[in-house]
Each structure stands twice: as C-alpha cells, then as structure tokens.
Amino acid sequence: MAAKQVLRWGFGALFGAAYLWLGHQAAIANDPPLISLLIGLAPLSTSAVVLAWHSRSVWLQSLCAACLLGMLLNLDFLRSNTAWVYYIQHAGMHTMLGIMFGRTLGKDDATALCARLSSMVYAPPLDAHHLRYARNVTVVWTLYFAGAMVISSLLFFFGPLTLWSVFANLLTPVLIGAIFVVEYLTRRAALPGLKHVSIAHSIRLYREYSERSNKD
Structure with a gap:
C-alpha cells in the first residue's frame, strides 16, 4: 500500500473518529x-x-426546500433538542435502509439487493448458489437495520441518554464495519471460485447502486 494511500486512510479514520x-x-x-x-x-x-x-x-423539491427553511428558522429550538435530531437521523436512516434491502426479498433470489450488486461485478446470470448466498446476505443486512432501529428506539425512550448515544454514535459504525468484514470472510469460504472484491469496493458498489436508483 502506497504511503499516500496510508496517509489518506489515516486522515479519514481520524476525521471519522472526531466526527463520531x-x-x-x-x-x-x-x-x-x-x-x-x-x-x-x-x-x-x-x-x-x-x-x-x-x-x-417539483413537488418533492419544494417540500425539501420548505423543510430546510423550517430548520434554519428554528435552529435555537433544534439546538435545545439536539439528541432528538441525532435520534431521528439514526433511526430514520436505519429504517430507510432496512426497507430498501427488505423490499427486494419478496420475489426470487435474483431480485435481492445484494444479488443485484453482485451482478454489477460478475457477468450475469449468476449461478443458483451465488444467488442464494447473495439473498442470505440481503436478509442479514435487513435484520441488522431493523434490529438497530428497534434497539436505538428502546434505548432512546427507555434508557439513559448516554447509553443510547454510545450505541448510535460510537458503536453503529463499528457494527457495520464488523458485518462487512464477516461477510467478506464468509464469502471467500462460501464462494471459493470467485475473484473476490474488497470491502472498500463493496461499499463503492452500494453507492453506485444508490445513485442509479435515485436517478431512475
């Protein structure tokens, strides 16, 4: 790994840790x-x-602009309820992602989100074993997002605020990173004949898929 890339990853890690x-x-x-x-x-x-x-x-753009204006006009109120801002962001993003992954599980294995992502790397059609594995990964992500949303809500409403914040702001990135690592290692064992992509490449694939979905 080149020195510039190491420095880039190091600065990125420091910035991410400071943000969290x-x-x-x-x-x-x-x-x-x-x-x-x-x-x-x-x-x-x-x-x-x-x-x-x-x-x-135009309707959605107008609604978005109105919401942004409303936030700007109520910064003092929002600042006194910052924990709610972070909770809505955490629970909302996990709910949205859970729905995004879960809604692709209703049909055959090829429609599962992770199968679609795999098709962006490997020439389709993927074999049945690969499709089944990709569907199972989609199930895992769906369960994680749903579980994280439930845990976040329970801790926020019924637990100490500090404990909720540790889970939402500090542990969530660690959990997501751990899932990526475990999935990568499991994929190498379950699909030994493939040329496996890195964790960073998997994240880029998801971003590309999200951008395409937003444009469609």
Missing part, C-alpha cells in the same frame, strides 16, 4: 454548540437534497 465523538458529545450535552447541531443535520439533509434533486419532482 463530536456527535456523541452533542447528543448528551444540555447546551451543545451550534456546529454540533449543523453536523448532526448534515447527513440526513444532504441525502434529502440529493434525492429531491435527482427525482426531478
């Missing part, structure tokens, strides 16, 4: 700084803007 720690501190603080609120709003707001832009729907 800032989110954790903002969620449990009684009077968090405004920058913490803006950072908390950024991921969900950016996703909404991108979705509305690619939708080419």
